[in-house]
Amino acid sequence: MSSGSRPGAGDGALIGLDLGGTKIAAALVGPVGPVGPGGPNGSLGTVLARHTRPTPAGSGPDAVLDALAAAAAEVDPDRRASALGIAAAGVIDPRTGRVTSATDSIRGWAGTALGTGLADRTGLPVACDNDVRATAGPELAALDAEHGSLLFAAIGTGVGGAVAVDGRMLHGAAGIAGHLGHVPSPQAAGLPCTCGATGHLEVIASGPAITAHYRRLTGRAAQRLEAVAERAAQGDADAVHAITTGARAAGQALGGLANALGPDRVVVGGGVPRVGALYTDALAAAFAAELMPPLRGLLPRAPLLGHDAAVLGAATLTTRLPLHHPGVRP
Incomplete structure (x- = not known):
């Protein structure tokens, strides 16, 4: 062969x-x-x-x-x-x-x-x-429908993704399909992206991006997202703002993509959602606000499988x- x-x-x-x-x-x-x-x-x-x-x-x-x-x-x-x-x-x-x-x-x-x-x-x-x-x-395989569609986002050190439509995973030219971190995001306007462009979702919604946004807001040192999350839990308004800004940016982008692709299931994984309800609630609200009527009721879900x-x-x-x-x- x-x-x-x-x-x-x-x-x-x-x-x-x-x-x-x-x-x-x-x-x-x-x-x-x-x-x-x-x-x-x-x-x-x-x-x-x-x-x-x-x-x-x-x-x-x-x-x-x-x-x-x-x-x-x-x-x-x-x-x-x-x-x-x-x-x-x-x-x-x-x-x-x-x-x-x-x-x-x-x-x-x-x-x-x-x-x-x-x-x-x-x-x-x-x-x-x-x-x-x-x-x-495996998330696509788990859908009940033979021609199921899936929107999958992995939000961690970067923002990656995958798209499946009518039972088929999309690969696209040169294998680039699914790179959700490089869709434009209003919250990232003017911020340089690692791909060479500016204003992409990854530079406001990834873990390092949320941490960098907190540093821009406060001028205070923070090396990792976990430190920002801890300060948010202690009532730091700037930490809350940095986390929810990243979450809303991700939710808004995913909601717009859901309108374009019509997924049966939307999955959000990666390390950033582990911040907890502060992040996931803001993402879900921004996602829901973008949906067209036939998709209302669609909610972002956690991955089915673990490590x-x-x-x-x-x-x-x-x-x-x-x-x-x-x-x-x-």
């Missing part, structure tokens, strides 16, 4: 890898059924082994690929897996298996041949996708995306 061909039904164990800027998570996953309606537990398989290690983010793409292959070997010493799926940071094109764009959180990551590079190192066929789309896959969501979603990529094989160039 050549690079880019689709897998068959697939039997046996699978490896799921989740690559972030600081950590690699790996899991050996029991047999995965066809991804479709009927709930996540029925289609995702069971985690049989886990492993984590630091990402050698400053050492270049070859070192990262080597670390990924080592993590895969760690969870599958008996070579039970028939394929490997990877959920990776950056803009990933699953058809070519390449990283088409990336921030500097992993040095030199843009342009990396992720699919074939990892296949060559592991001897396994590899499916790859953006980390947020991979995590959103294994990314590796389980990565494993299921092998059932629905092109496979890249050892020794076969894209």
Whole structure:
């Protein structure tokens, strides 16, 4: 089977890898059924082994690929897996298996041949996708409707997302579909974005952005969102304002996107919503205020799965995306 061909039904164990800027998570996953309606537990398989290690983010793409292959070997010493799926940071094109764009959180990551590079190192066929789309896959699978639609936002160090319409995850040109952090936001007007533009959602709604907004408001030092949240809980009005501004910006953007896409389910995950009701209530109110009448009653929900969501979603990529094989160039 050549690079880019689709897998068959697939039997046996699978490896799921989740690559972030600081950590690699790996899991050996029991047999995965066809991804479709009927709930996540029925289609995702069971985690049989886990492993984590630091990402050698400053050492270049070859070192990262080597670390990924080592993590895969760690969870599958008996070579039970028939394929490997990877959920990776950056803009990933699953058809070519390449990283088409990336921030500097992993040095030199843009342009990396992720699919074939990892296949060559592991001897396994590899499916790859953006980390947020991979995590959103089980959420789509859990929808009751065969042609369900999903809007998924991951709000943490950045703002990522995934969009599925009528049962199909959207990838778009170069794999860029779903990058919700780069839609315009009135609350971010004039603020520079890491992508080179200004006024994007990520620079007002992400964790570091909320922290930076608090510093702009007060001139006081705050290194992390947790510190801002603690001050908000103690009655600091500026901390409350910074958090709710980020939440309202996210809710407004998601509400507008919901009108455009008509999702059956809207999911908001990531570290920032863990701030609590101050954040989630403000986001939900701003979201509801944007909705057209047919969508009224739609509410943002928390993710269905916990800390294994990314590796389980990565494993299921092998059932629905092109496979890249050892020794076969894209």
